[in-house]
Amino acid sequence: MKQMHNHRLLQIRNLKKYYPVTAGLFSRHIGDIKAVDGVTFHIVEKEILGLVGESGCGKSTLGKTIPRLEEPTSGEIWYKGADVTKLDKKRLRELRKEVQIIFQDPDASLDPRMTVGDSICEPLVIHDIGDDRERVETVAELMEQVGLEARQANLYPHEFSGGQKQRIGIARALAVNPRLIIADEPVSALDVSIQAQILNLMTDIQEKFGLAYLFIAHDLSVIKHMAHRVAVMYLGKIVELANKKEIFDNALHPYTEALLSAVPSLKSKAKDRILLRGDVPSPLNPPLGCRFHPRCHRVLPICSQEEPDLTEVSEGHLVACHLY
Amino acid sequence: MTERLKGITQKISRPLYSNARLINYYWQRTKRNKLAVFGLAFIIFLVLLAVVGPFFTLDPTLVNFEEKNLPPVGFAIEQSVYNIETDEFTTTKVSGTWKHPLGTDSKGRDMLAMLISGARVSLLVGLIATGIAIILGTIIGVLSAYLGGWADNALMRFTDVMMTFPFFLLLVLIVFIFGPSLAIIVLAIGLTGWTGTARLIRSEGLSLRTREFVTAAKAMGASDNRVVFRHLIPNVISLIIVIATLAIPGVILAEAALSFIGLGDPTVPSWGTILEAGQHSLNTAWWVAVEPGIMIFLTVLAFNFLGDGLRDAFDPKSNI
Amino acid sequence: MIMDNTILKVNNLKTYFFTRRGVVKAVDGVNFELRKGECLCLVGESGCGKTVTALSILGLIDSPPGRIVDGQISYNGLDLAQCSLKQLRQIRGSDISIVFQEAQSALNPVLTIGDQIVEQIRLHLPMEHSQARERAMTLLNEMGIPSVERVMSYYPHQLSGGMKQRALIAMSLSCDPKILIADEPTTAVDVTIKAQILNIFRELKAKRQMSLIFITHDLAVVAEIGDRAVIMYGGKDVETAPVSEIIGEPKHPYTSGLIECLPDLSKTTDRLASIPGTTPNPSEMPQGCAFHPRCPKAMAICSQQESTEIIISREHKVSCHLYR
Numbered sequence: 001m002k003q004m005h006n007h008r009l010l011q012i013r014n015l016k017k018y019y020p021v022t023a024g025l026f027s028r029h030i031g032d033i034k035a036v037d038g039v040t041f042h043i044v045e046k047e048i049l050g051l052v053g054e055s056g057c058g059k060s061t062l063g064k065t066i067p068r069l070e071e072p073t074s075g076e077i078w079y080k081g082a083d084v085t086k087l088d089k090k091r092l093r094e095l096r097k098e099v100q101i102i103f104q105d106p107d108a109s110l111d112p113r114m115t116v117g118d119s120i121c122e123p124l125v126i127h128d129i130g131d132d133r134e135r136v137e138t139v140a141e142l143m144e145q146v147g148l149e150a151r152q153a154n155l156y157p158h159e160f161s162g163g164q165k166q167r168i169g170i171a172r173a174l175a176v177n178p179r180l181i182i183a184d185e186p187v188s189a190l191d192v193s194i195q196a197q198i199l200n201l202m203t204d205i206q207e208k209f210g211l212a213y214l215f216i217a218h219d220l221s222v223i224k225h226m227a228h229r230v231a232v233m234y235l236g237k238i239v240e241l242a243n244k245k246e247i248f249d250n251a252l253h254p255y256t257e258a259l260l261s262a263v264p265s266l267k268s269k270a271k272d273r274i275l276l277r278g279d280v281p282s283p284l285n286p287p288l289g290c291r292f293h294p295r296c297h298r299v300l301p302i303c304s305q306e307e308p309d310l311t312e313v314s315e316g317h318l319v320a321c322h323l324y
Numbered sequence: 325m326t327e328r329l330k331g332i333t334q335k336i337s338r339p340l341y342s343n344a345r346l347i348n349y350y351w352q353r354t355k356r357n358k359l360a361v362f363g364l365a366f367i368i369f370l371v372l373l374a375v376v377g378p379f380f381t382l383d384p385t386l387v388n389f390e391e392k393n394l395p396p397v398g399f400a401i402e403q404s405v406y407n408i409e410t411d412e413f414t415t416t417k418v419s420g421t422w423k424h425p426l427g428t429d430s431k432g433r434d435m436l437a438m439l440i441s442g443a444r445v446s447l448l449v450g451l452i453a454t455g456i457a458i459i460l461g462t463i464i465g466v467l468s469a470y471l472g473g474w475a476d477n478a479l480m481r482f483t484d485v486m487m488t489f490p491f492f493l494l495l496v497l498i499v500f501i502f503g504p505s506l507a508i509i510v511l512a513i514g515l516t517g518w519t520g521t522a523r524l525i526r527s528e529g530l531s532l533r534t535r536e537f538v539t540a541a542k543a544m545g546a547s548d549n550r551v552v553f554r555h556l557i558p559n560v561i562s563l564i565i566v567i568a569t570l571a572i573p574g575v576i577l578a579e580a581a582l583s584f585i586g587l588g589d590p591t592v593p594s595w596g597t598i599l600e601a602g603q604h605s606l607n608t609a610w611w612v613a614v615e616p617g618i619m620i621f622l623t624v625l626a627f628n629f630l631g632d633g634l635r636d637a638f639d640p641k642s643n644i
Numbered sequence: 645m646i647m648d649n650t651i652l653k654v655n656n657l658k659t660y661f662f663t664r665r666g667v668v669k670a671v672d673g674v675n676f677e678l679r680k681g682e683c684l685c686l687v688g689e690s691g692c693g694k695t696v697t698a699l700s701i702l703g704l705i706d707s708p709p710g711r712i713v714d715g716q717i718s719y720n721g722l723d724l725a726q727c728s729l730k731q732l733r734q735i736r737g738s739d740i741s742i743v744f745q746e747a748q749s750a751l752n753p754v755l756t757i758g759d760q761i762v763e764q765i766r767l768h769l770p771m772e773h774s775q776a777r778e779r780a781m782t783l784l785n786e787m788g789i790p791s792v793e794r795v796m797s798y799y800p801h802q803l804s805g806g807m808k809q810r811a812l813i814a815m816s817l818s819c820d821p822k823i824l825i826a827d828e829p830t831t832a833v834d835v836t837i838k839a840q841i842l843n844i845f846r847e848l849k850a851k852r853q854m855s856l857i858f859i860t861h862d863l864a865v866v867a868e869i870g871d872r873a874v875i876m877y878g879g880k881d882v883e884t885a886p887v888s889e890i891i892g893e894p895k896h897p898y899t900s901g902l903i904e905c906l907p908d909l910s911k912t913t914d915r916l917a918s919i920p921g922t923t924p925n926p927s928e929m930p931q932g933c934a935f936h937p938r939c940p941k942a943m944a945i946c947s948q949q950e951s952t953e954i955i956i957s958r959e960h961k962v963s964c965h966l967y968r
Contacts, residue, residue, distance in 0.1 A: 054834035054835060054836060055805070055834055064539075067543060069539060069542060069543055092545075093545040096543060096544055096545030097545065100543065100544070101539075101540065101543045103536050103539070103540060104536075105536055108535055108536035108537060109536040109537050109539075109540045110537055110540075111537040111541075111555055111558075111559070112537075112559070113558045113559050113561075114558075122541070122544060122546075123544045123545070126544055126545050126546050126547075126550065127545060154345075156346065161922045163922055164922070169540075172540075172544075176544075191689040191690055191861065191923060192689060192861060192862070192863075192902060192905060192906060193689060193901065193902065193905050193918060193919040193923070194922065194923075195905070195907070196905035196906075196907070196916040196917065196918035196919070197918045197919075197920070199907065199916055200915060200916055200918055203915065218834060218835065219835070219907075220835065220909065221864075221906070221907040221908055221909050222907050224907065224909060225907045225911075225916060248909070258836060259835060259836065260909070261839075262835045262836050262838065262839035263835055263864070263909055264838070264839075264842065264862070264864040264865045264867065264868040265864050265867070265908055265909045265910050266863060266864050266867045266891055266903070266906065266908050266910060267867070267908075267910040273839055273843075275839060275840060275843060276836050276839075276840075278790070279804045279806055279807060279837070280804065280834070280836075356664075
C-alpha cells in the first residue's frame with residue numbers, strides 16, 4: 001500500500017527510560033533496569049507502525065513513555081514539531097487530546113464504578129468540550145461507531161464481555177479526535193474470533209479517521225495484518241525496522257529470523273525452526289556488546305565486544321547487526 | 325435521533341451512589357445474608373426507638389424513690405425494707421408493673437425510658453465519632469497513597485506514632501483533662517480512632533493507583549485532583565462503608581467502657597452509665613445492669629453482622 | 645467403536661455447576677477417544693468447556709458446586725467418573741498427569757523446585773530421597789534446563805516464565821505417566837519459548853510414546869503438534885478429525901470460521917474474516933445448536949434442535965445439520 005510522504009507526526013530520538021535499582025540498608029543505587037535504552041524511530045501521519053518484541057523488551061514502557069505517563073530518563077520526543085519532554089502541564093494536557101492510548105486488559109482499563117457512557121465521555125469532560133447535550137450525542141455516536149448500541153451507555157463495565165469492553169476502550173480513545181493512538185497489546189487478552197473483530201474495527205477506524213497507530217504486540221501474525229512498517233525490539237533496543245514486506249520476506253536480523261520461524265503457522269509442519277538458546281537475559285544486566293549475541297545463531301567474535309548501531313542498509317530498512 | 329438517545333441521561337457525569345441500579349445490585353447481594361438482614365432490621369428498629377420512643381415513654385430523669393428498684397414485668401422479687409422505728413426488716417414481694425415494663429433503678433427512674441435515651445446517645449456517639457474518624461482516616465489514607473514518596477512516609481510514621489498510644493488510656497487522659505462531657509468524649513474517640521482506617525484506605529489506594537483505569541485517566545489528561553476524587557475515592561467508598569459499619573460497635577463499646585469506669589457524662593443517661601450504676605445492685609436489682617448489657621450486646625452484634633454482610637456483598641470475588 | 649489402541653475414552657461427559665444463579669452446563673455431552681501415542685488437541689475459545697473436561701477426567705472439579713452428572717470416562721477398565729477418590733489419587737500423577745496453564749500459580753512459591761518434584765515422585769514411586777533427586781535432575785535436563793543442580797534449589801520466583809513451564813512439565817513427567825494432559829501450556833509464554841516448549845512436547849511423543857491431550861485455542865499450534873483435533877463449542881464437541889483434514893477441509897461452520905479469522909503468517913490478505921457475536925455464556929446457552937446465532941449457514945432447524953453426530957468418514961465426525 002503506497003504511503004504518501006505525509007509529514008512526521010512523531011519522532012523519537014535516542015529515548016531512554018531507566019528504572020533505578022536500590023539495595024541495602026541505605027538504598028544504595030546499584031544499577032538500573034534499562035527498560036528502554038536508546039530508541040529512535042518516527043511515525044508518519046496515517047501510518048501504522050508495529051512494535052513487536054517479547055516480554056521484557058520494553059515495548060510497553062516505550063508506549064507509556066511517549067505521552068509521558070512515565071518520565072523519560074533522557075532522549076527526545078517530538079510531536080508535530082514540539083518537544084514533548086519539555087512541555088508544561090497545560091501543553092501536556094493538550095497533547096493528551098491528540099495522543100491516546102488503548103490498553104491491553106479491557107477489564108482493568110475501565111473504572112468499574114462508572115457507567116461506560118461516563119467513561120467514554122470523560123475525555124470530553126476533562127478537556128471541557130461541548131455541553132451536556134452535545135456530549136450525550138457524541139457518546140452515542142462513538143458507541144455506534146464501535147459496534148455497540150447507544151442505549152448501552154448506562155450499563156457498567158461488568159455487564160459487558162471482554163470484546164465489548166475493548167470496543168468501549170476504543171470509543172473512549174476516539175472521543176477527542178486524536179491523531180495518534182498508542183495501542184498496547186489491544187487484542188492479546190481476547191479470544192481468536194473476537195480478536196479478528198477488534199482488529200477489523202481498528203483498521204476501519206484508522207481508515208475512516210486518518211489515524212496513526214503505534215501498534216504494540218508480541219504476536220507477529222497480528223502485526224502482519226495491521227502494520228505498514230514494523231520495528232522489532234529486543235532488551236530495550238530496536239534491532240530491526242523496515243516496512244512490512246521487507247520484514248516478513250527479507251528479515252535481516254537473526255532475532256527477527258528466529259521470531260518469524262518460531263511462530264506456529266497453519267501451513268507449517270515440523271520445519272527446521274531456529275531454536276534460540278537460553279532465555280531472555282535480565283534488563284538489569286544486559287550482555288556486553290550486542291545484546292543478542294549469547295543466543296545468536298549467527299554470532300561473530302565482534303558481537304561480544306561492540307554494540308552495533310541501527311543503520312540503514314537499504315531504503316527504509318534499518319538493522320542493528322554486525323553482519324551488515 | 326432522539327429515539328436512540330432515549331435512556332441516556334442528560335447529565336452524563338453522575339457518580340455511582342446516586343445510580344439506583346447499582347445500589348439495587350448490591351442490595352440484592354446483601355439481602356441473601358440472613359444475619360446481615362437481621363442486623364439491619366435491628367439497627368432500623370433501634371433508630372426508630374431512639375427517635376420516636378421518647379414521645380411515648382416516661383421521663384428518664386424523673387426520680388421517684390417510692391418506686392425504686394422495681395423489677396421488670398413478669399418478675400417478682402423479694403425486697404427487704406428496714407424499718408427504723410420497729411428495728412425490723414419487713415420483706416415484701418414486689419412485682420413488676422406495666423407502668424415500668426422494664427423496671428426501675430435505685431432512684432426510681434424508669435428503665436425503658438433510660439434505655440431509649442441511652443440508645444440515642446449510643447447511636448449519636450457511634451455515628452458522629454465514627455464519622456470523624458473515618459473522614460480523617462480516609463483523607464490521610466488517600467493522600468498518602470496518591471502522593472507517595474516522602475509525604476506517604478511522613479503521614480504513615482505519624483500514623484504509627486498515633487497507633488502506639490494505647491487507645492483507651494488516651495481516651496481516659498483526654499476526658500480526665502477536659503472533663504467528662506459527651507462532646508469531649510465524641511471528639512476524643514474521633515480524633516484517636518482514625519489510624520486503622522488510614523492504613524486500610526492507604527493500602528487499597530495503593531493497589532488502585534496502579535490499576536489501568538487510573539493510568540487511562542491520566543492518559544486522557546486528568547488532573548491529580550480529578551483522579552483522586554472521581555476515580556480513587558468512588559472505588560474505596562465500599563471499603564469505607566464496611567469499615568464504618570464495623571467501627572461503630574467499637575465506638576459504642578468505648579463510650580460504654582468510659583462510662584463504666586466513671587468517666588462518662590453523668591448528666592446524660594447512656595447505656596454505660598446505667599451499667600455503671602447497676603453494678604452495685606446486682607444482688608438486689610440485677611436488671612439494672614443486665615438490660616443495658618443486653619442492649620449493647622445486641623447492637624454490637626447487629627452492626628457486626630451488617631458489616632460482614634456488606635463486605636461480602638461488595639467483594640466481587642465472593643460468589644453470592 | 646473402540647479401537648484396539650484406545651487408551652482413554654470419554655463418552656457423553658456432562659459436568660454441571662450448580663450455583664445460586666442457576667445451573668452452568670460447562671460440559672454438556674463431550675465424546676472423544678485418545679489413542680496410544682497420539683496427540684489429541686481439544687480446541688476451542690474461552691467458555692467452551694475444554695478445561696473443565698480435562699479437570700473432569702482427573703476428578704479435580706470442585707465438588708460443590710460442580711459435579712459430573714452423566715457420562716463415562718473409560719481408562720484401563722475403570723470408569724473415572726465413578727471410581728473412588730482413592731483410586732483417582734493413585735491414577736493422578738502416575739498414570740494420567742496434568743500440566744496447568746499458569747506455571748506461576750501451579751507451583752508452590754515457598755518450596756524449591758527440587759522439593760516439589762521430589763515430593764511428586766515419592767508420592768507414587770517407592771524411592772529413596774536421593775534416588776528421587778537423581779530422577780528429578782535427569783528430567784530437568786531432558787527439558788533443556790541449564791545448570792540443573794542450581795535450579796533444583798531455586799524457588800519458583802527465581803525462574804523465568806519459560807523455565808517455570810518446563811519445570812512444571814518435568815514435574816508432571818516424573819512418574820512416567822501414560823497420558824499427559826496439557827492445558828494451554830503455550831498460551832502465556834513468549835513466542836520463542838513457545839517454540840521450545842512445543843519442541844519438548846514433540847520429543848516427548850516421539851521418545852516416550854506418550855499419549856497427549858493438548859488443550860489450546862490456537863489452531864496454528866494444533867497444526868504444529870496435533871495428530872487429531874476435537875473442536876469444542878458451548879460445552880460440546882462439534883467436529884473431530886485428523887488435523888490435516890480439520891485445517892484443509894473443515895466441515896463445521898465454526899471450524900471454518902476459526903480458520904478464517906486466524907491472523908496467520910501464511911495469509912496474504914489484510915482484512916480478516918471474523919465470526920460475529922460473542923462466545924456464549926455457559927449459563928445462558930441458546931436453544932438448539934449453540935452456534936446458530938453466529939453461524940453464517942444457519943437454517944431454521946438449527947434454532948430448534950441440536951444436531952446429532954454425523955459420520956463423514958472413518959476418522960471425521962461432525963455435529964451439524966448441514967450434513968444430514
